[in-house]
Amino acid sequence: MMDFMNRIGMFLTPLAFxxxxxxxxxxxxxxxGDGKDTYENVCGACHGADIVVGSQGTKARWEETxxxxxxxxxxxxxxxxxxxxxxLSKYFGMSVNVNTAxxxxxETELGLSKPEVDAIVKARTSAKIANFDALAKVDGVNAKNxxxxxxxxxx
Numbered sequence: 001m002m003d004f005m006n007r008i009g010m011f012l013t014p015l016a017f018x019x020x021x022x023x024x025x026x027x028x029x030x031x032x033g034d035g036k037d038t039y040e041n042v043c044g045a046c047h048g049a050d051i052v053v054g055s056q057g058t059k060a061r062w063e064e065t066x067x068x069x070x071x072x073x074x075x076x077x078x079x080x081x082x083x084x085x086x087x088l089s090k091y092f093g094m095s096v097n098v099n100t101a102x103x104x105x106x107e108t109e110l111g112l113s114k115p116e117v118d119a120i121v122k123a124r125t126s127a128k129i130a131n132f133d134a135l136a137k138v139d140g141v142n143a144k145n146x147x148x149x150x151x152x153x154x155x
Contacts, residue, residue, distance in 0.1 A: 029053055031148035035087025042076040042084055043069065052092050056152070062088040090149070097154040098135060099124050110149055116141050131155050 030036055030049045040049075046069075057065070062085050066074075070081060096109050098120060106117045119140030120129070129135050132150055136143035146153070 031091045033087065033091060033148055035083045035090075038076075038080050038083040039087050042074060042080050046074065052088060055092050056094050057088070057092060058094055059085065059089040062092070091152075093152060095152050095154045099128050099155060110146070110152070112145070116145075129155055 030039070030053065043051075066081050066085050066088075074081075076084075090111060093109060096105060098106070101109070103117045103121055106112050106120060107114065112120070119138050120135070123129060123138040129138070132146075132153060132155075135141060135146065135153070135155075
């Protein structure tokens, strides 16, 4: 029995080490995008990404949160904090219903280009956009840009 336990320990020790040194952000699914590295450097010094993954908030809420972290000793430049707020607002902002949002909301909340917004509005005029797959097939929409925002999209 002890021999069996030693063999398991020899297997699990490197596995545990590999898990411990792997990036928490990668394991917890932070979306790639402008500001991810800054978030990891500034915020990751104190906590894991799990604190924001699955959260949503307005830009004002994220500004308040980042200000609170600054007051608790988070270190970074004002530009770093602005970048973090923009990253959190974009990828962890409030949900947007692509069928009912105004064109301005689609543009400002999701960061879509005017041609992409026009394409969505045109598509939803003829029929409700049912899901992400249908949105990704709309002519003029770059699905690659929307994929990191998928959790925020409602239909």
